[in-house]
Amino acid sequence: MSENTLESMENQLELFIENIRQIGIIVSDFQPQGQAVLNQKIQTLISDLQKIDKYRSKIEGISIPLAVCTDYIDQGRNPQLYTKDCIEKALYKNEETKGKIDMYRKFKANLLVELQQNFPHEINKYRSLEKFYNTKQE
Amino acid sequence: MDQQNCFSPKSSSPRRIIQDSSTGTLKTKISLGQKYPQIINSGPFYLVKEPPEKNKLTASTNMLQYYGLEHTYNKFNSKKVKEQLSSFLPTLPCVVDGPGVIDNSSLRSVIDKPPICGKELVSLSSLQLAGFRLHPNVPLPEKYRILNSTPTRKHKKKDKKHKYDNNIVQDVSASGDQPDIHSEKKHKKGKRHDDDKERKKRKKEKKRKKQSKHSPDHPSSISETP
Numbered sequence: 001m002s003e004n005t006l007e008s009m010e011n012q013l014e015l016f017i018e019n020i021r022q023i024g025i026i027v028s029d030f031q032p033q034g035q036a037v038l039n040q041k042i043q044t045l046i047s048d049l050q051k052i053d054k055y056r057s058k059i060e061g062i063s064i065p066l067a068v069c070t071d072y073i074d075q076g077r078n079p080q081l082y083t084k085d086c087i088e089k090a091l092y093k094n095e096e097t098k099g100k101i102d103m104y105r106k107f108k109a110n111l112l113v114e115l116q117q118n119f120p121h122e123i124n125k126y127r128s129l130e131k132f133y134n135t136k137q138e
Numbered sequence: 139m140d141q142q143n144c145f146s147p148k149s150s151s152p153r154r155i156i157q158d159s160s161t162g163t164l165k166t167k168i169s170l171g172q173k174y175p176q177i178i179n180s181g182p183f184y185l186v187k188e189p190p191e192k193n194k195l196t197a198s199t200n201m202l203q204y205y206g207l208e209h210t211y212n213k214f215n216s217k218k219v220k221e222q223l224s225s226f227l228p229t230l231p232c233v234v235d236g237p238g239v240i241d242n243s244s245l246r247s248v249i250d251k252p253p254i255c256g257k258e259l260v261s262l263s264s265l266q267l268a269g270f271r272l273h274p275n276v277p278l279p280e281k282y283r284i285l286n287s288t289p290t291r292k293h294k295k296k297d298k299k300h301k302y303d304n305n306i307v308q309d310v311s312a313s314g315d316q317p318d319i320h321s322e323k324k325h326k327k328g329k330r331h332d333d334d335k336e337r338k339k340r341k342k343e344k345k346r347k348k349q350s351k352h353s354p355d356h357p358s359s360i361s362e363t364p
Contacts, residue, residue, distance in 0.1 A: 046262065
């Protein structure tokens with residue numbers, strides 16, 4: 001699935017909607033000579049539906065969160081707000097967790113310094129053990 | 139030779155020598171019974187277990203940068219995203235900002251009751267098209283009139299903003315209500331302008347009077363003449 005496929009499908013949908021709008025205008029103020037045009041528009045409607053149906057096989061693997069459909073589009077709200085919220089939340093969580101990781105690193109370093117002063121033998125043992133595990137993981 | 143150096147596995151007291159050593163050697167046992175040999179710790183840290191494997195990607199890296207979402211973040215963060223759905227779908231001709239439940243056009247209803255798929259779409263024959271024959275001068279039912287209503291879009295222009303401000307000033311001066319600070323300033327300016335005009339008028343009148351006094355046509359000057 002490419003970007004062009006999505007774009008062409010979008011254009012096709014717009015054409016379909018425009019056709020429906022024109023049908024709406026013809027029907028709301030119907031004139032006898034408009035029947036032929038209406039028939040033609042109905043046929044165009046079907047051919048547009050056929051074209052849209054062909055895109056079904058081309059467009060796969062797009063998953064849309066249910067909240068976007070129910071909480072945003074159905075409520076007349078811009079779905080881009082959902083994307084914005086998600087990105088902002090992700091950034092906030094990223095920063096928060098990074099802060100925690102940094103603090104734990106600092107805490108570990110300070111703890112090791114203090115332990116080194118009070119329990120030098122044990123810390124040496126611990127360090128060599130840590131080194132052993134690190135080389136093993138590598 | 140020293141006693142410690144001459145230690146052999148057969149010697150009777152190896153424990154004492156290890157306890158005295160200050161090299162910090164680890165006590166580990168290797169079990170060979172299983173498929174792969176396992177190291178069992180028996181040092182002073184009996185609770186220390188093998189640490190979990192380090193993840194390459196953690197929160198200490200900038201995730202947005204890692205996944206290439208910086209552009210998206212800047213796009214949404216730099217400008218204010220409008221609340222209405224119509225700003226996302228500006229090409230749609232009908233009103234889409236209201237809740238979809240009202241006109242039964244919600245996506246939820248499509249999810250709950252999926253449309254019939256799998257049937258081939260075939261063009262209508264002339265006989266089938268006869269079913270769509272309409273009659274003129276028949277008013278459209280109320281619920282279908284929504285289609286005709288087009289959304290009104292506000293076009294903001296900078297020049298109009300200026301006009302709008304002037305209108306506010308005029309309205310405020312006309313209504314006599316308490317104006318806001320911005321319009322009050324303008325109003326004061328206008329007042330000042332009017333005061334200046336009045337002063338100028340008075341000055342002009344005084345000048346005229348003076349001139350007329352000294353002019354020969356003035357009645358007082360006439361009376362003074364013998």
